[in-house]
Amino acid sequence: MQIGLLGALLAVYWIIQKHFIRTVYAVLVCVTCANRVYFDAFNPLGAPPEQRNADLRVFHANVLYTRSDYRPIIDTIRHLNPDFFVLQEMTPAGVRAVAGLRRAYPYQDSVWAKGPCYILVGSKTPFTVDSAARRSHRVIALTSTVRGRTMSLITVHPRTPLLPSWFEQRNRQLAFVAQKTAEIEHPAVLIGDFNVSPFSPVFRDIFRGRNLLSPCRERFGYMPTWPRFFPLAFIPIDHALTNVGFQTLAFRTLNTPGSDHRAICVDLVYR
Structure with missing residues (x-):
């Protein structure tokens, strides 16, 4: 100092x-x-880990669509061994590049998000997908059974709000997934690059106002994720939130070589 x-x-x-x-x-x-x-100041050790095993682990990364080397992503997923992985800014070539994960994650789904970018979700367990949500808002909303309990995972990657129309589109998508997550009667987690920080009034209105959702990072520190290459401007725009059916055991960010984002990994338990 x-x-x-x-x-x-x-x-x-x-x-x-x-x-x-x-x-x-x-x-x-x-x-x-x-x-x-x-x-x-903003990356403290956070809350001490609780002495419980997680019922669910989810890994999320914005991989950066221009990348060609997916080995760091594959290695991280294999090391963390999550129940679900969510990869954003994937391209068709990127989806082919991580095909080796299908042995451990045989159940996969993808949806076009924007521009050249897709969302890819991989799961160890079978799931069903809400096709209406996919068509109307370009999100993946799936339901599965993990460790004997029904649960849902929802992911979205809206546009960066550079234009007024993109700002409105982002807010509509976020409001849709927030309401959907809050209304699900069984445990549900919402995760993704939302292109909004928790300091935005949009975030507060959508996620802390009308909908009863809990940010997973809340007890664990600031945890910025973007832009990784410029730490002084680091803000958290990659988020995980849960409805009342889950409690967060751990939330952390991880380095992802080749991306402008840090990845996030969240451990949850059923309530």
């Missing part, structure tokens, strides 16, 4: 003295120290 403050003072001094190169070095020192403070 002290080094960062010294760097800031030197940057101001060298700006006044018009020493451009020295100013750049001082700014780099400030950024490095700020990153350290940032992660200490």
Whole structure:
């Protein structure tokens, strides 16, 4: 912290003295120290893990559609051994690249999300899909039986709200999945890259206002996920939320080489 403050003072001094190169070095020192403070402040150890085994583990990653090497994603999934994986910004070539996961995850479904991007879900257990939700809002809403209990998983990846029409479309999709998750009578989890942070009034209105959903990261720290390459601007836009049927045991973010997002992994227990 002290080094960062010294760097800031030197940057101001060298700006006044018009020493451009020295100013750049001082700014780099400030950024490095700020990153350290940032992660200490917003990535605490969080709530201690509860002494229970998870009933459900879900892994989610925005893989970045331009990537060609899917081995880090495959290795992470095999290491974590989730019950479900959700991969967003997949392409047809990407779906073929992770075909090796079918042995462990024989039940899969995909849906076009936007542009060249698809959502791919893999499951160890058979599931049924809400085809009406797929057609109307480009989401995957599935129901399965895991460890003897009926449960649902819903995932969506709306557009980045760069245009007014995209902003409205994103909000409609999020409102739809939030209401659907809240109304399901059995345990349900909603997960995905929502392209909105929890600081947005849109997020608060949709997920904390009209619908009784619990953010899985709530007890575990800030946990930013994007943009991974610029930590000072890091915000959480990849989310997992549950209805009253689940309780969160653990929430964490993971590095995903080749992507501009950090992945998330959530462990849940039935209530």
